[in-house]
Amino acid sequence: MKILIDAHKIGEKHEGTSTHLTGLYGAMMALRPNWEFVFVGPYLGPMQQAFGRESNCRYIELTSANKWRRLLWDLPRIMRREQPDYTHFQYISPLWQPSPTLVTIHDLLFLEPQFKGYFPWTYRWINGLLFRLSAVRAKRLCAVSKYAQGQLSQRYGIAPDQITITPNAVKAQDMDLEEAKKRVAAYDLDRFILFVSRVEPRKNHKTLWRAFEQLGLNEKGYKLVFVGKREWIDPELDQIMDTADSKMHQAVLWLDEVPHEDLWAFFKAADLFVYPSLGEGFGIPPLEAASVGTKVVCAKNTAMVDFDFFPYLTPADRPEDLAQSLSDALMDQHYPSGQIAQIIQTKYHWEASALTLIKALSPDETK
Numbered sequence: 001m002k003i004l005i006d007a008h009k010i011g012e013k014h015e016g017t018s019t020h021l022t023g024l025y026g027a028m029m030a031l032r033p034n035w036e037f038v039f040v041g042p043y044l045g046p047m048q049q050a051f052g053r054e055s056n057c058r059y060i061e062l063t064s065a066n067k068w069r070r071l072l073w074d075l076p077r078i079m080r081r082e083q084p085d086y087t088h089f090q091y092i093s094p095l096w097q098p099s100p101t102l103v104t105i106h107d108l109l110f111l112e113p114q115f116k117g118y119f120p121w122t123y124r125w126i127n128g129l130l131f132r133l134s135a136v137r138a139k140r141l142c143a144v145s146k147y148a149q150g151q152l153s154q155r156y157g158i159a160p161d162q163i164t165i166t167p168n169a170v171k172a173q174d175m176d177l178e179e180a181k182k183r184v185a186a187y188d189l190d191r192f193i194l195f196v197s198r199v200e201p202r203k204n205h206k207t208l209w210r211a212f213e214q215l216g217l218n219e220k221g222y223k224l225v226f227v228g229k230r231e232w233i234d235p236e237l238d239q240i241m242d243t244a245d246s247k248m249h250q251a252v253l254w255l256d257e258v259p260h261e262d263l264w265a266f267f268k269a270a271d272l273f274v275y276p277s278l279g280e281g282f283g284i285p286p287l288e289a290a291s292v293g294t295k296v297v298c299a300k301n302t303a304m305v306d307f308d309f310f311p312y313l314t315p316a317d318r319p320e321d322l323a324q325s326l327s328d329a330l331m332d333q334h335y336p337s338g339q340i341a342q343i344i345q346t347k348y349h350w351e352a353s354a355l356t357l358i359k360a361l362s363p364d365e366t367k
Contacts, residue, residue, distance in 0.1 A: 003085065010041055017106065019168065020144065022050045024350060024354055027351045029051070029056055038059070039051055040074075042063070042070075043061075047059050072095070079097070083098075085361070087102065089104070102138065103134045103140075103141055105143060106143070109302070111124070112279070118200065118202040132155075142163065144165070148303060149165055164356060166353040168348065168353075170348050181269050193222055193225065194227070194273045196289075198228040200231045202279055204277055209237070210323075212224045223253055224253070227255045228256070230256075274296075274322075275298045277316070296340075299314065299315070300316070311329075
């Protein structure tokens with residue numbers, strides 16, 4: 001079996017798709033040393049760092065990071081030359097497909113009535129067309145959750161049993177609490193509430209800001225930390241920030257990105273991790289935080305309804321509801337951190353997802 005992988009996100013920015021590829025193929029290469037894995041992308045060093053230098057993998061470096069050149073010219077040309085059994089794409093595959101494609105679509109939230117207003121119409125129109133074409137032409141279609149599988153089946157008329165679920169997983173970085181506190185102290189942090197996500201309206205930073213403000217947590221010595229780049233404008237968030245007092249602004253720290261080791265230190269050292277997103281195809285960050293023993297308050301919607309092991313799985317569209325959950329979680333002296341971390345380790349691990357995909361691609365290989 002030879003798999004060509006579009007790995008252009010590796011080295012570009014850290015997000016769910018890059019985490020998915022790194023975890024999934026790290027496990028697959030170990031499980032199938034006789035298969036060949038060819039990673040394609042414009043950032044050779046980061047790809048080699050992500051996937052290693054095992055004998056069953058190699059790399060093809062693209063000379064350009066341009067999306068349209070990659071899809072319209074570079075990858076079709078490489079597919080024709082390499083003739084893989086599958087070429088794996090996230091969301092969008094080329095119009096010209098010289099060899100079979102494997103496509104993972106993480107979600108279709110932009111097509112849902114309750115979410116479409118959070119996405120520009122150009123994004124909805126272009127991706128609505130390209131996602132559909134990629135899905136129906138794929139030899140094998142994958143989703144990362146039951147929720148995403150249901151979206152794909154309903155929208156594209158594909159039977160659920162024809163859509164393989166390869167869940168995201170968590171590989172926690174082992175870090176001592178004291179070491180984590182030392183790392184975050186460099187950011188002038190001691191007690192803090194954490195939210196890791198790119199900044200866009202659907203992620204719901206504004207409701208967390210309001211909940212933090214309602215509880216007066218800044219006056220109790222807490223800071224509110226947002227880690228993630230600002231992707232789209234959120235007028236409501238801007239208005240809240242414009243009218244907030246100076247003490248609130250002093251309590252909020254915005255970080256576009258942090259080094260990988262520091263991010264795990266943030267997860268470990270946080271008093272509470274909050275994930276108030278209004279909709280997700282999966283939702284990795286709350287699992288990452290919980291995997292290192294941190295308390296979590298997570299929105300109860302879309303794919304995240306599966307996270308029923310969180311005691312504070314709550315509606316997150318109203319500040320007062322979220323504030324109540326924040327208050328309860330912070331005061332909870334018997335939060336089952338260890339039990340939750342064990343559940344996550346058992347339920348969400350990359351070897352299980354890799355074996356599921358291996359079986360889908362090669363049904364005769366069951367071990």
